[in-house]
Amino acid sequence: MTTLTENLPTRDYRAHARPAWRRVLLTRESAIIALLLIVVIVALASVRNFDSPLTVTYLLRDVAPILLIALPMTLIIITEEIDLSVASIVGLSSVMTGLLTQAGLPFPVAAVVAILVGTVAGAFNGFLVTVVGLPSLAVTIGTLALFRGIAVGLLGTTAITEFPEEWTDLAKANIPGTPIPVIIVPFAVLAIVFAVMLHFTPFGRSLYAIGLNKEAAQFSGIDVGRTKFLLFVMSGAMSGFAGVYFTLLYSNARGDNATGMELQIIAAVLLGGVSIFGGRGALHGVIAGVLLIGTLGSALRLAGVTSDIINVITGVLLIVSVVSASVLAWLHRRRVAAVGRRKGRRSAAAASTNP
Structure with missing residues (x-):
């Protein structure tokens, strides 16, 4: 029977022969966490009012919807798919919350219906991707x-x-x-659930397997279609929940709510160390990536920098993150190839001296 590892000659994890401290500390996730700490320290030292409790409150309120949606988005991108419709689902959920509340429904009922609408929207995406077989990029655009x-x-x-x-x-x-903010409590609970699911369960291991090699994962017994469908449903449900929170936070239900948020979410996920090519990533890096972008934006706004410049800086960070990942992967492949060539030459030399 064909094994999973036999089909992954170029897109597999590095060997675990390195010391544990190197595997933990010398990672992209650790680098993002370190960069977040540096930004916080510099902002505390140089940006007026950054140390105010009000700054922390508004920062966490603003990034809360991004944090929530980044959880399922991480899982989707690890499987080499993407969901660009999340911000539109937030807007749709917001509108449903407003219309149902205006019609006289109790708010909890309106919120549940809005989340269900988001779940159905996610299921529609999953159906088109996994049953019809369309590319997730085209579908979610x-x-x-x-x-x-x-x-x-x-x-x-x-x-x-x-x-x-x-x-x-x-x-x-x-x-x-x-x-x-109180919203951080449900986020923390959800983050723990997603982290356990991704890093400590067979379901999570199947996501990495799918991202590394979909065909090999299928042959090893993983139901790739059903797994991806569930991820899109999760994404829709979480986007619906974020839409309800967004509506309450700003006391405003509009059809254009959260426009452009999908780019912030994807940027944070990729910046946090998740590979756009699938098969790699960790939730703690993603959370650090969201907080890094949010903290940097908050500090720059307090320093008087315009939103256009902040967007440019965020874009540069994202490009550097993606390019650096590709460069590191290329260097790793070259190093592995060089080691293989050296071993081959030594084997050939040994064979020639010992006929």
């Missing part, structure tokens, strides 16, 4: 426009701003005695 068009069509150019005060207050509330 199309559904990006489709879901956004539905959201704008349902609400037009108007906005719904009346929501139950107890729920909007909860979305803006902090954990008592801290500057940390």
Whole structure:
């Protein structure tokens, strides 16, 4: 029977012969965490009001939807797929939350229905990718426009701003005695669930196997189609939840809510060490990547830098991250090839001296 590793000559993990401290510390994830700490230290020392508790509160509130959606996005990209429709699902979920609340439904019911709408949207993406067999890039570019068009069509150019005060207050509330928003509590729980699922279960190992070599994973008994379908459903559900939170946080339901957020999410995931080619990545690196982009943007805004310059800096970070990963992979392949050639020459020399 063909094994998984026999089909992965060029896209496999590095050998685990290195010392454990090198495998833990000398990684892209550790580099992103170190860069995040450097940015925080520099900002604390040089940016006025960066050390204010209010800064921490607004920073975490702003990145919370990105953190939530980055969890399933990480899993999707590890399998060498992508979902560009997440921000449109956030907008659609926001509109559904507003319309149902305006129609008189209790807010919890409206929120659950909005999350279900997001789940159905994710399932639609998964169906087109796994059953119809279309590329996820093409599918989610199309559904990006489709879901956004539905959201704008349902609400037009108007906005719904009346929501139950107890729920909007909860979305803006902090954990008592801290500057940390309450939304970080469900995020922390979800992050632990996703981390355990990805790094400590057979399901998580199957995601890496699919990203490394889909055909080999299929032959080893992994149901690739069902696995990817579940990931898109997770992405839709999490985007729906983020849409409900987004609506409450800003007390605003509009069809164009969260426009462009998909690029921030993908940038953070790739910056956090997940390979766009699949088969590699870790959640702690992704979380650090989201916080790095959010912290850098917050510090630059406090320093008076315009949004255009912040976008340029974020784009440069992303390009450097992707290029550096490709360069490191190329250097690794060359080093492995060189070692193989040296071993071959030694074997040939030994054979010639010992006929």
